[in-house]
Amino acid sequence: MKRVGIILGGAALIGLLAITLFFSSWWRAANVAQDTVFMVSQGDTLTAVANRLEERGVIGDADRFLLAAKIFGASDPVQAGEFNLPVGVSPSQILGIMQSGNVVRQFITIPEGMPSIMVYERLMAEPLLDGEIPIPVEGSVLPDTYDFERGEDRMKVLARMQVAMRTYLAEAWPKRTADIAVKSVEEAVVLASIVEKETGIASERRKVAGLYSNRVKAGMLLQADPTIIYPITKGKPLGRRIRQSEIAAVNDYNTYTMTGLPKGPITNPGRAAIAAVLDPEETSALYMVADGKGGHIFGDTLAEHNANVEQWFALRRERGEM
Numbered sequence: 001m002k003r004v005g006i007i008l009g010g011a012a013l014i015g016l017l018a019i020t021l022f023f024s025s026w027w028r029a030a031n032v033a034q035d036t037v038f039m040v041s042q043g044d045t046l047t048a049v050a051n052r053l054e055e056r057g058v059i060g061d062a063d064r065f066l067l068a069a070k071i072f073g074a075s076d077p078v079q080a081g082e083f084n085l086p087v088g089v090s091p092s093q094i095l096g097i098m099q100s101g102n103v104v105r106q107f108i109t110i111p112e113g114m115p116s117i118m119v120y121e122r123l124m125a126e127p128l129l130d131g132e133i134p135i136p137v138e139g140s141v142l143p144d145t146y147d148f149e150r151g152e153d154r155m156k157v158l159a160r161m162q163v164a165m166r167t168y169l170a171e172a173w174p175k176r177t178a179d180i181a182v183k184s185v186e187e188a189v190v191l192a193s194i195v196e197k198e199t200g201i202a203s204e205r206r207k208v209a210g211l212y213s214n215r216v217k218a219g220m221l222l223q224a225d226p227t228i229i230y231p232i233t234k235g236k237p238l239g240r241r242i243r244q245s246e247i248a249a250v251n252d253y254n255t256y257t258m259t260g261l262p263k264g265p266i267t268n269p270g271r272a273a274i275a276a277v278l279d280p281e282e283t284s285a286l287y288m289v290a291d292g293k294g295g296h297i298f299g300d301t302l303a304e305h306n307a308n309v310e311q312w313f314a315l316r317r318e319r320g321e322m
Contacts, residue, residue, distance in 0.1 A: 026068040029088045030058050039150070040098055042080040049078055049098065059091050069095050079103070082150040105147040110161065112143040112270030113196040115235025119161075119268065129154045136161075138235070139189045139265030142168055168271060176278040181213035182261075188277050191216070193265035194255075196273040197226035201295045209276035210283040211298065220286070222255035230266040292316075 036058070040049055046069065050062040059065050073095045081103030085094060106128050110119055120135040131153040141158070142165035148157050173185050182188045191212060199208045215222050228246050229238045231253045247256050252263035285298040287305035292315045299305035 025060065025064070026072060026092050027090050030085075030091050030094060031060070032058060032085050032087055032089050034087055036085045037104065038083050038085055038098075040078055040080050040083065044078065044080065046078055053094070058085065058094070065091050068092075074099055103149050106150060107145055107147050108157070109145040110141060110143045110268065112273065113200075113267050114141075114143060115230075115267045116141065117234040117236060119158075123154050123158060126154075128152075129157060131155055133158050139193055139268055140165055141268045143268055143270040165268075169274070172271075172274060172278055177280075180278060180280065181216040182277060187261060188274060189269060190261045190265050192269035192273040192277045193267045194222065194224045194226060194262075195276055196269040197267055198224060199296065202272065204295055205272055205276045206279065206281040207283055207285065207298065208288070208296070209273075210280035211285045211288060213277070213280045214283070214286055216261065218286075219259055221257075221259055222261070224255050226266055227253045227255040227262050230262070235267050292319075 038053070038056075038058070047062075047066060050059070050065045050069075053059045053065065054062040068091065072092065076099040078095075078098040079101035081101065083097050083102070084104050085097065089097070108122065108126055108129075110122065114122075116136045116138045119141050120133065123129065123133055128150045129148065130151050133154045136158060141161045144161070144164060146157060146160055146164075169185050169189070173188065176188075182191055191209070194212060195205060195209045198212075199205055212222055212224070214220075225242060228242055228249070229235075231249070231251050232238065232246065247254075250257045252258075253266065255262060283298070284300045287299040287302065287308070288296040289299075289305065289308045289312050291297045292312065297308045297311070299308050
């Protein structure tokens with residue numbers, strides 16, 4: 001009996017060693033020599049995933065992977081998405097990564113002052129997104145960098161951009177200073193879109209907002225060149241000088257032929273431009289002209305402005321631009 005016991009014990013030990021050896025690869029590094037991207041499609045089963053892992057040479061045997069997953073792994077389903085499998089990852093870790101839903105995120109940037117037609121074009125040109133979108137309403141998108149998953153629907157990404165704008169406006173509007181020129185959130189976005197297009201210099205943004213606020217309050221023509229261009233190109237660069245006929249054009253945007261604000265935004269303004277309109281600099285400036293360095297020279301009176309314009313023309317003649 002003692003000998004039988006020894007034999008049975010030895011057989012059990014050998015069996016345990018065989019099982020351990022069989023499943024040891026579950027915790028050892030898989031065949032991932034460099035960081036690898038692996039896609040799990042919507043509706044994929046663990047069996048389908050295991051077979052593709054074997055086909056790509058990441059794991060040695062799909063059946064062994066599935067059996068080990070059943071015995072040692074969690075029961076959570078694998079998630080759809082794009083996953084990064086780092087160097088040295090084990091089959092056990094691969095399962096955990098795919099069950100966690102910790103997918104690789106892609107990024108798309110909408111810069112401040114990008115008009116909606118170009119937002120549309122950028123989203124439609126992104127090959128990692130799917131589906132169709134309409135051209136978004138001008139001023140409805142908050143410029144920022146947004147993350148997305150490979151294969152995500154463009155409408156979902158656009159919706160996040162628009163929710164971000166609504167959320168920011170809801171937070172910023174109650175913090176506005178008293179007696180500003182705009183009477184509503186909608187007007188704030190319109191004026192901010194003009195400020196966004198008129199200057200890219202952060203240090204003068206609030207002063208530009210103050211200048212246009214002064215003009216709105218005084219009932220003056222805003223005379224903002226970007227409002228001439230918007231009906232022509234929908235906010236894209238004009239690529240040439242503005243014609244006199246375009247300056248004289250009468251429409252709902254051209255602030256050279258109408259007082260007050262345009263009927264809608266002329267671009268998607270960023271947070272800083274909106275904040276400038278809601279808290280403009282206190283200034284007596286009513287005029288501005290380019291300074292030749294990317295910024296502007298400001299004037300309080302028409303006479304001062306005309307002198308500044310002459311300086312600008314002299315600089316342009318010196319550069320051979322006139």
